[in-house]
Amino acid sequence: GAVVSQHPSWVICKSGTSVKIECRSLDFQATTMFWYRQFPKQSLMLMATSNEGSKATYEQGVEKDKFLINHASLTLSTLTVTSAHPEDSSFYICSAPTGPDSPLHFGNGTRLTVT
Amino acid sequence: QKEVEQDPGPLSVPEGAIVSLNCTYSNSAFQYFMWYRQYSRKGPELLMYTYSSGNKEDGRFTAQVDKSSKYISLFIRDSQPSDSATYLCAMSTAGGGNKLTFGTGTQLKVEL
Numbered sequence: 745g746a747v748v749s750q751h752p753s754w755v756i757c758k759s760g761t762s763v764k765i766e767c768r769s770l771d772f773q774a775t776t777m778f779w780y781r782q783f784p785k786q787s788l789m790l791m792a793t794s795n796e797g798s799k800a801t802y803e804q805g806v807e808k809d810k811f812l813i814n815h816a817s818l819t820l821s822t823l824t825v826t827s828a829h830p831e832d833s834s835f836y837i838c839s840a841p842t843g844p845d846s847p848l849h850f851g852n853g854t855r856l857t858v859t
Numbered sequence: 860q861k862e863v864e865q866d867p868g869p870l871s872v873p874e875g876a877i878v879s880l881n882c883t884y885s886n887s888a889f890q891y892f893m894w895y896r897q898y899s900r901k902g903p904e905l906l907m908y909t910y911s912s913g914n915k916e917d918g919r920f921t922a923q924v925d926k927s928s929k930y931i932s933l934f935i936r937d938s939q940p941s942d943s944a945t946y947l948c949a950m951s952t953a954g955g956g957n958k959l960t961f962g963t964g965t966q967l968k969v970e971l
Contacts, residue, residue, distance in 0.1 A: 748902075776955075776956060778956060785867075786946065786963070787957075787961040787962065787963045787964055788903070788947070788961050790958060790959070793958075830911075835900075837902045837903070839902075839956065840956065841954075841955045841956035843955070843956055844954065844955045845954035846954065846955060846956070847891070847893050847905055847908040847954070847956070848893075848905070848949075848956045848959060849905055850895070850902035850903045850904070850905075851902050852901050852902045853900070853901060853902040853914070855900065
């Protein structure tokens with residue numbers, strides 16, 4: 745069964761509004777979670793690393809003020825796309841390792857469409 | 860040159876065939892190797908996780924890692940239509956979700 749839960753699975757919003765995506769680890773604690781973005785027919789690109797109790801680490805080229813990440817607890821990380829624009833339309837996927845040497849397990853993704 | 864190379868396909872095979880999916884890489888520091896299966900509009904699902912060189916088998920799936928050649932493979936035996944998906948290889952220098960480098964994915968279609 746799924747070990748990482750992501751919500752919502754899809755969302756449509758108007759340009760200029762903000763959207764929050766939640767990522768929860770099920771039955772395990774995740775001090776670190778990872779947020780990826782995937783464009784159609786392309787591979788996953790790491791956006792940022794979410795760290796419980798501290799600031800997120802963003803990859804080069806990812807605007808931290810636009811993609812706000814909060815790791816509120818050991819089982820919850822949120823990604824807020826602020827002032828969304830059509831070019832932010834994409835598939836956002838969160839992930840977490842179940843342990844220190846464990847591989848990443850991914851959520852089912854959130855398809856964001858900005859109109 | 861990309862760090863991880865993967866043929867995007869599409870690869871079409873008849874039901875029951877043995878499927879071979881491959882990735883090559885350039886970074887000799889990679890130690891952890893993964894294969895994920897991704898259905899359309901879904902997140903990647905972990906299929907295989909291996910450390911260093913060698914083989915690992917799980918049901919119809921076998922993963923092989925040849926670090927000397929910087930080459931990894933995923934074999935699917937007795938392929939089924941339900942195996943139709945995109946298969947992503949991924950690798951990292953450390954475990955625990957340490958920054959993964961993904962291949963572009965190979966689209967597989969298993970036909971009746």
